[in-house]
Amino acid sequence: MNIVENPSPETWADLLARPAKDLTQLQDGVSKIMQTVQKGGDADLRKYTKKYDGVALESILVDPEEIARSGQTLSEELKKAIQLAKANIEAFHRAQITEPRVVETMPGVRCWRKQVGIDRVGLYVPGGSAPLFSSVLMLAVPAVLAGCREIVLCTPPQADGKVHDAILYACSLCGLTQVAAIGGAQAIAALTFGTESVPKVDKIFGPGNAYVTVAKQLAQLEGVAIDMPAGPSEVLVCADEGADPQFMAADLLSQAEHGPDSQVVFVGRTRTHTKSVVAAVHEQLATLPRRDAAAQSIANSTAVVMPDDKAAAELINAYAPEHLIIARRDALAFSERIRNAGSVFLGYLTAESMGDYASGTNHTLPTNGYARQYSGVSLDSFCRQMTFQEVDEQGLKGLGPAVMAMARAEGLEAHAVAVEKRLEEVFEGLTNIDAKLAKS
């Protein structure tokens, strides 16, 4: 982990360049999987699952009874932890429910928005060496709160053909009943087109490897929405001298252990403190089970010494980190300078892990600099806002002439006529709808 002091703004982009990965060469292969599943349905899902996961699936959908009894094999400690995490995530996302608020923009013109859950959503939870039940909670809790009518979760099967009980337990806690033991591009294809077992959805959520990412991009071309573009995870830790170097090192490593392409950045205020943090990183690294992956990530990572707060904040805004830890005494005040970050962790005690699992915020966040444009997943991601307007006679009289003038200036005569005909009737007093209905 090399240390750079006071880099000038022109050098920031190169200094903090993310490990670039060109996924375009995967497109043809993924596109073929997508097309095959579109035509072949369940049969091809099974073939790909045999090929890539080495598993001959009996049933693509997990038996609901298996979901219901999944808690039996888990420790009470883990179940309690998952329950606590779910309660916090639910509390935070429930506060994002909005009620329509009518704005009378002028007399007789009432406008409002209404939050509505997306009908059909697909949740993807990656496989890998461990069961990522936390991602189930982060996607299923807001989907259920949003009132999505159909929620289907896909996750690759383990070597024994089963889905891990910890994942099923999280599903069952959230009330999910449709869980498909499929992963990779073929799972995204199934959600995009629908198969005999897997329903087609309107929007697909969740992280995944490069194949899943490309499949989600291709799904967009088929009219399916996705949560956000995905990339390797990253953290920027920004600290003052009061931050314990051991804490900072642990935070940096908790990101680095995700894999060799994870990026970690440290921004300190003094060279001495920064060196202590880097030393602690190397010291702790040796003890980690995932030290090989973490070491590769750390080798590509940078520590920056920036004594000037304003410059440090602008470096952070330019980088736009997915996770930003502000381990400073003045964390909240410093955070006022930050515009571009996915999720922010304030103070010496707020480890990123807290938010990764259980503080209540969502851990599905924009990576790869996308925090400049995208928000993390929230209740909003599972909803749309429909707008409504209602114009009465007073509103028509007050606003109608302006609308006609604008429509005609834009050369849209029929737009003007639609208002004019109503204005004529209103001014002639012929709007007694009850009388009309009685006559009709």
Add this chain to the structure above:
Amino acid sequence: MNIVENPSPETWADLLARPAKDLTQLQDGVSKIMQTVQKGGDADLRKYTKKYDGVALESILVDPEEIARSGQTLSEELKKAIQLAKANIEAFHRAQITEPRVVETMPGVRCWRKQVGIDRVGLYVPGGSAPLFSSVLMLAVPAVLAGCREIVLCTPPQADGKVHDAILYACSLCGLTQVAAIGGAQAIAALTFGTESVPKVDKIFGPGNAYVTVAKQLAQLEGVAIDMPAGPSEVLVCADEGADPQFMAADLLSQAEHGPDSQVVFVGRTRTHTKSVVAAVHEQLATLPRRDAAAQSIANSTAVVMPDDKAAAELINAYAPEHLIIARRDALAFSERIRNAGSVFLGYLTAESMGDYASGTNHTLPTNGYARQYSGVSLDSFCRQMTFQEVDEQGLKGLGPAVMAMARAEGLEAHAVAVEKRLEEVFEGLTNIDAKLAKS
């Protein structure tokens, strides 16, 4: 306009199929324009503007003085109308500003979201036979309210090389100072990569023709976000017998006049009333200046007779119209059945034109069935929501053990260590930061 009675749900998709347009064949051409502008900057912007707009631009950016004096050539009536529209749009979008709301998900764990404007946004306003100043208002008003730091608007020049004064007047009212007289795919390329005159942006908004749409798709692959996928405009009018057939016809035609690929659908309750509406459509059509375009659109359009409210609502939800007019006495009650629509116009008097221009709602809406997944443009579109969390000693003690249990169950040891180190310190009472700082 053919009339269909009580179609069964299996036939809805075919009956209401949108005029499909395959844009993939445009990709190579648009991609070439994008690459050329990426390398050649302003010089190539000028070349394309000469080629496609027939104009040799003196300056790509409009002189700010020209923006400032644009009102001089407009009628007072039009200026007042634009001002009224702006005031209503601003009132509605201002109500979408959210303040951080702290949720204490458990004792000592505080989480909140903060709405932050996207740094740099590009607004595209199409050219054509008339100046679409209303689109300027719909994009610039929320961009300014969101606090976007850099706002650049692109719109194609007229034959005389100028931007229409009505567009510049709307820009000036909103306080925009960066207006580029460029259009088409080359404008999207400029916003995507930046040129000497046009700044690179983080997100691109606004409607456009097929080339602009494809360019926006390609911009996404370059890390730029877009507002939503675009398609031809559409309206579904759903009415009871109290709705004046002349009003209904005018509403259908105000959509049809947008162009031959616009789609209009009428859903009536009785055959007699529906036939009156269709007759009125043909009667009014003859008088319209844009009757050729409107006639083509109407020829491809369908009127459906659906006496059953529940079935009618499900047909509407399946179609997911961009604009939905509910011209019924029980409009608000009926609207409770609607889940999928962009913007909804309630009652006999609320013409779609009211919302197109001036009620206050945004007219940039999801077309092509995307109302199933996407919201229209709102203040949210110009903002991100950053999440924050702050955990104190109590929170760490309460939540830390659960986080450690989950991290270890997911095989992420460093995630557990980041919490464990803090817990150890807290339990040993060594968190006196002031003392530490004094020592350092």
